[in-house]
Amino acid sequence: MNLYVDDNTCKALLVTLLRKAGHQVTVPSNVGTAGVSDARHFLYAVTNALLVLTQDHNDFEDLHLVVQATHGQHPGILAIRSDNDASRDMKDRDIVRAIGNLERAGVPVADEFHVLNHWR
Structure with missing residues (x-):
């Protein structure tokens, strides 16, 4: 998958694991978008x-709904829900595994909003 990892999700280990798993990964600091708004x-x-990989679940779900309401299109959004509970929150390897599971399932991602926690 061709991914854009937003500021709040962009951790070195996660980016490395995603690339090792064969994904193309774009990060804000490499394209001049570090610190910009979610929009x-x-x-x-x-x-x-690029598919968005984000932990800003609510903000990007709202952006997805705007695109849907205006009959627009987007490459897809992959959201990671976090409850600030280390025993339940997804670790970097869980995120990479969930993306692989989603990909192997052949589920459409274009114009969709997927919560990766459901794909562990």
Whole structure:
């Protein structure tokens, strides 16, 4: 998958694991979008045909709903839910595994909002 990992999700280990798993990964610091709003992250991802990987579940779900309401399109959003509970929250390896599970299932991702926690 071609992924854009937003600021709040962009950790070195996660990026390394995603790349080792065969994903193309774009990070904000490499493309001049570090520190921009979620809407700007989404705009960059959409205009560059990249799936968004984010922990900003609510903000990106809202952006997804706006796109749907206006009959627009986007490459997809992969959200990670976090409850600030280390025993339940997804670790970097869990995230990579969930993306692989989603990919192997052949589920469409374009124009969709997927919560990766459901794909462990």
